[in-house]
Amino acid sequence: MKVNVGRKILGANEEYAFKNSRLLAEQKKLCLNVISSPGSGKTTILVRTINDLKGKIKIGVVEGDIQTDIDAERIRATNAPAAQINTNGACHLSAAQVNAALGKLPVANLDLIFIENVGNLVCPSAFELGENGKIVVLSVPEGDDKPAKYPAIFAKSKVLLINKIDLLEPGGQVDFDIERVRADARRLNKSIEILPISAKTGAGMTAWYDWLAKSVKSLS
Amino acid sequence: MKVNVGRKILGANEEYAFKNSRLLAEQKKLCLNVISSPGSGKTTILVRTINDLKGKIKIGVVEGDIQTDIDAERIRATNAPAAQINTNGACHLSAAQVNAALGKLPVANLDLIFIENVGNLVCPSAFELGENGKIVVLSVPEGDDKPAKYPAIFAKSKVLLINKIDLLEPGGQVDFDIERVRADARRLNKSIEILPISAKTGAGMTAWYDWLAKSVKSLS
Numbered sequence: 324m325k326v327n328v329g330r331k332i333l334g335a336n337e338e339y340a341f342k343n344s345r346l347l348a349e350q351k352k353l354c355l356n357v358i359s360s361p362g363s364g365k366t367t368i369l370v371r372t373i374n375d376l377k378g379k380i381k382i383g384v385v386e387g388d389i390q391t392d393i394d395a396e397r398i399r400a401t402n403a404p405a406a407q408i409n410t411n412g413a414c415h416l417s418a419a420q421v422n423a424a425l426g427k428l429p430v431a432n433l434d435l436i437f438i439e440n441v442g443n444l445v446c447p448s449a450f451e452l453g454e455n456g457k458i459v460v461l462s463v464p465e466g467d468d469k470p471a472k473y474p475a476i477f478a479k480s481k482v483l484l485i486n487k488i489d490l491l492e493p494g495g496q497v498d499f500d501i502e503r504v505r506a507d508a509r510r511l512n513k514s515i516e517i518l519p520i521s522a523k524t525g526a527g528m529t530a531w532y533d534w535l536a537k538s539v540k541s542l543s
Numbered sequence: 544m545k546v547n548v549g550r551k552i553l554g555a556n557e558e559y560a561f562k563n564s565r566l567l568a569e570q571k572k573l574c575l576n577v578i579s580s581p582g583s584g585k586t587t588i589l590v591r592t593i594n595d596l597k598g599k600i601k602i603g604v605v606e607g608d609i610q611t612d613i614d615a616e617r618i619r620a621t622n623a624p625a626a627q628i629n630t631n632g633a634c635h636l637s638a639a640q641v642n643a644a645l646g647k648l649p650v651a652n653l654d655l656i657f658i659e660n661v662g663n664l665v666c667p668s669a670f671e672l673g674e675n676g677k678i679v680v681l682s683v684p685e686g687d688d689k690p691a692k693y694p695a696i697f698a699k700s701k702v703l704l705i706n707k708i709d710l711l712e713p714g715g716q717v718d719f720d721i722e723r724v725r726a727d728a729r730r731l732n733k734s735i736e737i738l739p740i741s742a743k744t745g746a747g748m749t750a751w752y753d754w755l756a757k758s759v760k761s762l763s
Contacts, residue, residue: 388692412665414666442692443664445632449632465684489716
């Protein structure tokens with residue numbers, strides 16, 4: 324009984340994920356599902372990315388949060404379009420929610436749509452939204468054992484952004500073995516792109532922008 | 544249909560939560576369910592607490608992780624008993640899992656049992672495990688907007704430990720408005736105890752130990 328209903332819920336999600344995927348493919352839009360723990364810096368990464376790529380890549384954002392529109396307001400301050408979804412307690416975005424949010428964005432005028440998922444390193448990894456790829460963000464203060472302890476999202480992502488590397492500078496206050504993260508992530512996912520960045524200082528962001536530009540271009 | 548099955552699942556969980564709660568009450572043991580995002584420092588807090596309270600409070604730990612027994616090994620290195628649960632993908636501990644884990648701990652010889660939940664600020668808040676109270680940990684690098692964005696667990700917890708306050712020292716590298724956190728948490732939960740700590744440096748830990756001692760004593 325549990326299994327049957329589980330299948331039905333997943334089935335409904337897959338149906339909407341397929342709709343989203345078809346809509347994005349028809350319009351040749353890149354869509355990336357950004358997943359991490361709360362507070363790893365997803366919104367800060369998106370804000371900096373939007374600002375730095377102005378005039379180069381037209382970006383819109385589907386903002387997922389349990390409560391508040393704090394994050395969508397931060398995105399809109401860049402003048403990029405943002406559609407807020409409040410899940411009201413649910414621990415991940417569903418493809419149906421994303422479908423409704425895409426309807427509120429000027430998709431035809433965009434090159435790239437980021438979906439900022441609910442802050443949760445576990446549940447969002449199990450729900451396809453119709454995206455072209457998942458981006459997992461791990462921030463330095465979360466610790467270097469996270470790929471081993473939360474393997475699913477690292478196994479499924481195209482890119483691992485290791486954020487807040489400014490905290491690794493000489494005199495930095497946080498212990499973090501970046502080589503352990505690289506090795507554990509590669510063990511789970513041979514083809515994952517691993518990009519150390521600081522969305523605060525801008526360090527490493529060029530490699531991320533190059534990856535985005537290449538990925539947008541590959542669809543056109 | 545979904546609602547009915549949801550009720551059944553929650554019903555089964557509540558049944559085990561009640562069993563756990565009765566077992567703990569009969570033996571007058573304090574049991575605290577520790578909940579946070581991945582990487583906020585739950586295990587580091589428990590390790591320091593166990594070491595600092597040796598000879599004063601006898602502590603055992605139920606360790607919840609999706610994968611690995613990294614955390615249980617860290618607890619056992621203190622010589623405290625630890626029972627590891629691997630949820631194999633599930634995003635929270637269930638009361639049935641905790642019931643089985645309690646059976647592996649020498650409960651009669653302990654004063655206090657910590658349940659370290661899966662790293663997730665969302666899902667564990669919805670599942671009672673039979674504990675006497677929830678402890679939410681928020682670490683400074685996660686940002687000061689988390690009570691507003693993830694309200695449920697702050698509304699339900701007895702104590703909020705604000706960890707990694709060493710990063711707030713003059714010359715620290717992280718922006719964080721601790722008064723915003725206090726105000727937002729209190730708005731959700733008038734009686735929540737808010738304790739700023741650093742499990743790394745030991746700052747603020749005495750107030751936490753006093754709270755634990757008082758809570759253990761109130762059961763005996």
